[in-house]
Amino acid sequence: MAVNYDIVVIGGGSGGLVLASAAAQLKAKVALVEKDRLGGDCLWFGCVPSKSFLHTAKVAHQVQQGSRVGVYTEPPKINFAEAMGHVKRAIATIEPHDSPERFEKLGVEVIFGDGHFLDEKRFLVNGRQLTARAFVIATGSRPKIPLVVGLQEAGFMTNEQVFSLTEQPKSLAVIGSGPIGCELGQAFHRLGTAVTLFTSSDRLLPKEDPDAAAILEQQFSQEGIKLLKNARLKRIEIVQGKKYLYTENNSQVVAIADEILLATGRRPNVESLNLEMAGVEYNKQGIIVNEKLQTTNSRIYACGDVIGGYQFTHVAGYEAITVLKNALNPLPIFLKSIDYRIIPWATFTDPEVARVGMTETQARKRYKDVMVLKLPFTAVDRAQAEDATVGFNKIIVRKNGEILGAHLVGIMAGELIQEIVLAMTHRLPISALTGIHIYPTLGEINSKTALLLSKQNYAENQKLQCFLSRFFKFWRSLA
Structure with a gap:
């Protein structure tokens, strides 16, 4: 059967937009199907509005806490409608990046409509039958509503x-x-x-x-x-x-x-797609995929929240790139596998909570030589200067310096963990984090924490301490 497109992307959220944009720039013929608005949950109901709202609340809190550093003001007056206006302005500013016009300029055919599969090779939307060498389902998720009386x-x-x-x-x-x-x-x-x-x-x-x-x-x-x-x-x-x-x-x-x-x-958005007719299996968690992100129909891929797993915007984008490499690959033997070894995330409360890799419990179940390096923000001069000493950095390593995971709670934790993510991505030992850091910056918490491994190993090495003591005593005798 001749096909109309190289890729038909179903869903205009984070994963679908990354995939459609990249595929079109590679000169593939792409159709993007979305039943509502481009941008998905992240733009309209998630990351963008929530972080804008959190910023407003943080400003209010800082005003309220000014007396801690000698700044006294009247209690702030909250204009809630104006606060929500800031949220809407942030959405409006970012929205053009996800607009249909931008994607159409890139060469993507944007189709608005609620479609479904007719069979394993055809997708119906607005009365049109779309065929493609590969379909990608990126329809996201929606809030799960519990069963509560009343x-x-x-x-x-x-x-x-x-x-x-x-x-x-x-x-x-x-x-x-x-x-x-x-x-x-x-x-x-x-x-x-x-x-x-x-x-x-x-x-x-x-x-x-x-x-x-x-x-x-x-x-x-x-x-x-x-x-x-x-x-x-x-x-x-x-x-x-x-x-x-x-x-x-x-x-x-x-x-x-x-x-x-x-x-x-959250629950996956799968009900209206007629996946049974397409030969695509799913469960309560989402669409079932293999390590190549193929569904049970090998020409149909899925990524993002709809497959369950890590439900983050950055993970959807990461999965979309893996799908892109596979969906446009003419040689099945060279299909790429998704690697979830290093997935970071953060909760943007105050203090922030950020994580990558294993927890201490997970690490100890797998390895016998686990060491936990933990440093409070009180040990960082910049944190003291900014009156932001709540929290700590915890890095989980093996004795050889292999980084297994990290957990930060404190000011800018979501930013500070990126250095550790980079080291883990390239399989660098924790000693790589001990390099020079600007003073005074919050980033010193990573170098200071990393140095704890050398300090702990030295403290446990009585033979080395004894040797060094005798060596310096002998050296002094020669002066």
């Missing part, structure tokens, strides 16, 4: 509605303690909303290093955020316009809120 009647928000608010809620119940729940919960609280954060776990950020999560929990407590641990929301009642929240096996009200924000995970 939830629909009470009403709720997810990240898809929260940035459309024009009036600030006086009180907010945040359900979920992952990155979205923690980031937005802290931001709303700093702007003056009374926040209660529900977590079904015994701590915040269950996927992060426990020590790092404990630092963030301490910060939340100091700021006055109410945290309910091991709390699964089971029932909601409306009483005089207020939302009364109940947890499992609890007949007592645990929280009363004006609004509810759900941050309880």
Whole structure:
């Protein structure tokens, strides 16, 4: 069968846009199908609006904390509508980069419509049958809505509605303690909303290093955020316009809120694609792919949130490049495998929490010679100068200096971890981090932490210490 395109990309979010742009610039014939707007969750409901909102909240908090460094002001007046205006301006400024016009100039045919597969080789949209040498599914994910009695009647928000608010809620119940729940919960609280954060776990950020999560929990407590641990929301009642929240096996009200924000995970967008007819298998986590990111139909690939796994914008882009190399490769023997060995991420709370590689527990299960190098931000002069000493750097290594993972919690953790990511990517030993760093900068935390390995090895080497003591004593005798 003759094909219309080299690649048909289904979904105009982060992964789909990277793939369509790169393929078109390589002069492949590309169709990009999107049922709503280009930009995906990241532009409209995720990274861009959330980080803009967090910035507003951080400014408010810095004003409130000015007295710590001798700057006294009146309590800040929060104009919530104007704060949301900053969010909208950020989206509007970035949106042209994801606009249909830009992609059309690159040579991509942009098709807006809700399509589905007719069979293993044809995709139908707007009455048109599209055929291609390769299809790529990059339809992303959407918020997962838990089954809670009275939830629909009470009403709720997810990240898809929260940035459309024009009036600030006086009180907010945040359900979920992952990155979205923690980031937005802290931001709303700093702007003056009374926040209660529900977590079904015994701590915040269950996927992060426990020590790092404990630092963030301490910060939340100091700021006055109410945290309910091991709390699964089971029932909601409306009483005089207020939302009364109940947890499992609890007949007592645990929280009363004006609004509810759900941050309880994501689910893949697969229902309308008719994947069964295309021979593509999927489950609750998402579309099933192999290490080449091929689905169970070898001419159909998938990337981004729709395959589950690491649900981050930068990972979707990384997966898209792997798909590009494979989908445009005429020789199947040279298909590339995705490498998830080094995937960094950050939660942009204050303090930030960043991670790459293994946790301490994971490392000890795999290796016997694990060493943990940990340095607090109090040991960094720039952190002292900026009154930002909360947190630490923890790097997990083997005795030979191989870096297995890193966990930072503190100021600019998401930026500082990049140096460690680079070292791990190129399989450099931790000694590579001990090179000269500008003084005084926060980046010194990496070099100072890396030096701990040499210090610990030296402290444990009694023979070397004895030899050096005798050597210098002998040398002095010759002077």
